[in-house]
Amino acid sequence: MRARDSLWVFGYGSLIWEPGFAYQARQIARMQGYQRSFCMRSIHHRGTVQRPGLVLALDAGPGRCEGVAFEIPLRIAEETLEYLRARELISAAYLELRAPVQLQDGRAVEAVTYVIDPAHDQYCAGLSLEEQAQIIARAVGGRGPNCAYLFNTAAHLAELGLRDPDLDWLAARVRELQRI
Numbered sequence: 001m002r003a004r005d006s007l008w009v010f011g012y013g014s015l016i017w018e019p020g021f022a023y024q025a026r027q028i029a030r031m032q033g034y035q036r037s038f039c040m041r042s043i044h045h046r047g048t049v050q051r052p053g054l055v056l057a058l059d060a061g062p063g064r065c066e067g068v069a070f071e072i073p074l075r076i077a078e079e080t081l082e083y084l085r086a087r088e089l090i091s092a093a094y095l096e097l098r099a100p101v102q103l104q105d106g107r108a109v110e111a112v113t114y115v116i117d118p119a120h121d122q123y124c125a126g127l128s129l130e131e132q133a134q135i136i137a138r139a140v141g142g143r144g145p146n147c148a149y150l151f152n153t154a155a156h157l158a159e160l161g162l163r164d165p166d167l168d169w170l171a172a173r174v175r176e177l178q179r180i
Contacts, residue, residue, distance in 0.1 A: 007077040008111035010101050012036045012067035013056035017156040021080045028104040029069035034058035036065045038132045039125040040116050044090050045143040053139030053146035057116035066162045088114040093122040133173040147174050
């Protein structure tokens, strides 16, 4: 199937291990100009207004992010986008973006993804890894503990051969904090 005959979605966090939508293919992909970062305070899914958690977002800047691109047949593209918008745009801290991604098989496709709005009040870039670990270790939201989100993402990235040293460090530190 040619790229224009389908919708591509780029996942870099929980979409990797819990997409929640049907897809016909998936493969490792890379997006230039963004980095995966715990730079969004979560007040719904992994924290609350009183005790925000942290979730991953794509933050603009130099470098790249490796994740997973999902190919969605056009016949279910609109319902997939509706689902993603309800899930990802819950507080308007993410912006929906269509951007080029490089698939592992060498093709370049345009994919829908969600990037952080640096003007939104949930944006919190610049936290040290230790600050991130302290927040993630204690936060819980509507979709469960913040640490489960971190552990699942780090484990699934490692399974795909896409180790993220910051996420690996955070996972080890959060486990340590939970033993204290």
